[in-house]
Amino acid sequence: MRLVSLVPAATEIACALGAADDLVAVTHDDDHPPEVRRLPRVTRTSLPPDATSHEIDAAVKTAAERRESTFHLDAGALRDARPDLILGQTLCAVCAITLDQVPRALRAPVVPLDASSLDGMLEDVGRVGNAIGRARAAELLVASLRARLEAVRTRSAGRSRPRVACLEWLDPLFNGGHWVPEQVEIAGGTDVLGSPGERSREIAWAEVVAASPDVLVLMPCGFDERRAASDGQRLRRLPGWDEVPAVRAGRVHPVDGNAFFSRPGPRLVDGAELLARLFAAA
Template identity: 25%
Template structure:
């Protein structure tokens, strides 16, 4: 009786072992499938280990999820983190500066670009039999999607989830702080460019940053992402703050602003509330967008921090 019982137990153990092994093989063979912004499915048999990034935001995100080692090529605009500077450069940011020859030399499994900047490279890369994954990073929601997709592609789903959770917790902390204020939100004019006068719409990640940080974008009623506005429109909306990037600082020098007709009487100019931010932090739609939210919130509501 004991021998029969032992044989049954051995048989059951053998079956369970075989089952586990088959499940392991199935898991190994199960393809990795992700969709790009054009809803095209990209399939890989294993996590991708050789990537060329044409986007500074993509480069930062790969490092943020611990996948920086997968980069075999990026651009001269990929300057963060410091390790990105050591990666082989394939060109600048715009499509006409990208060297497809250099990309091919790096033998990538995947090239990742932004649809607004790099779609024109699609046919050339297709002819070279290179996977080309296009992303759109216009809104903060797109940043979270980018993190998720890159984490799946590189086999770092847990790291992607942890990063997303951390970013969301930091955003919630800031929004909870600014929600405590009972006074009206300060009105903000974000100047993208001065000739022509251009600002950000509410659905861009910069427009969303202003909102999360407790500011009121004076052009939040416009539907365009990067609308051209008139000087008169700014005067009517009477901003308390004027904000932009440091590289645009010359155009926003206080004396220069005072020479714009009527601008000397704006609260932002009278009170010297002209705030400039680091371009890379505020203009790149990557994981550091939360740093941007914190910086803007501290500028608008210093008493909360």
């Protein structure tokens, strides 16, 4: 079966199910597992590679106002890939390709991924597994991921629960949304800015200060830990920075949001495990 993935989470799910060799094309953002980096790309972005977080936010908002996207489909590359099945998503129309952007003339059968929660991610694993003939592998993977989440919850039980603020974007500030509050709760914390299943939202720095978090996690969407640490430097200049309990306690943690918090695939479980380690390290 010739698979084309239009979202990195779908690529990671397919590979986790043992279907890496079936993938024939992916997006320009795909980088995990490493072997997918050699595959042809069927998307591109209009965002400059050196754009600042503020510039990226402005471009995304402008695209949304115009009902456009910062991600663009290469119809010719998709045609050349000759997919038997397309894996896509319906969650974000501005910063990823959605299935309704695929020209009908080029459409193979599609599998839509629409997770906005950890359970939704696990359901997507099953959906992909059924579609690509790997239902048993999907059952085993889902069982393994559930067991790991339960192990994190069990290890965290009985500890004092830190107040946790997760920032999904740093200029302007957005809180962590969708599954992030669930990851925090399973890891033993209390999310003071978000609720499970809700979208991230733009927030004022004063809201972060007022929330008085014991732990501050910087997880900008699509960025690795190094970029999170670099972009996080601007927060130090904001009023009240030194008053935040997490700052006073040295518990401000830049993390790899791209790998563990932005993509609704199996590595969300790695993200919960990472948070548990951060919360336990007083």
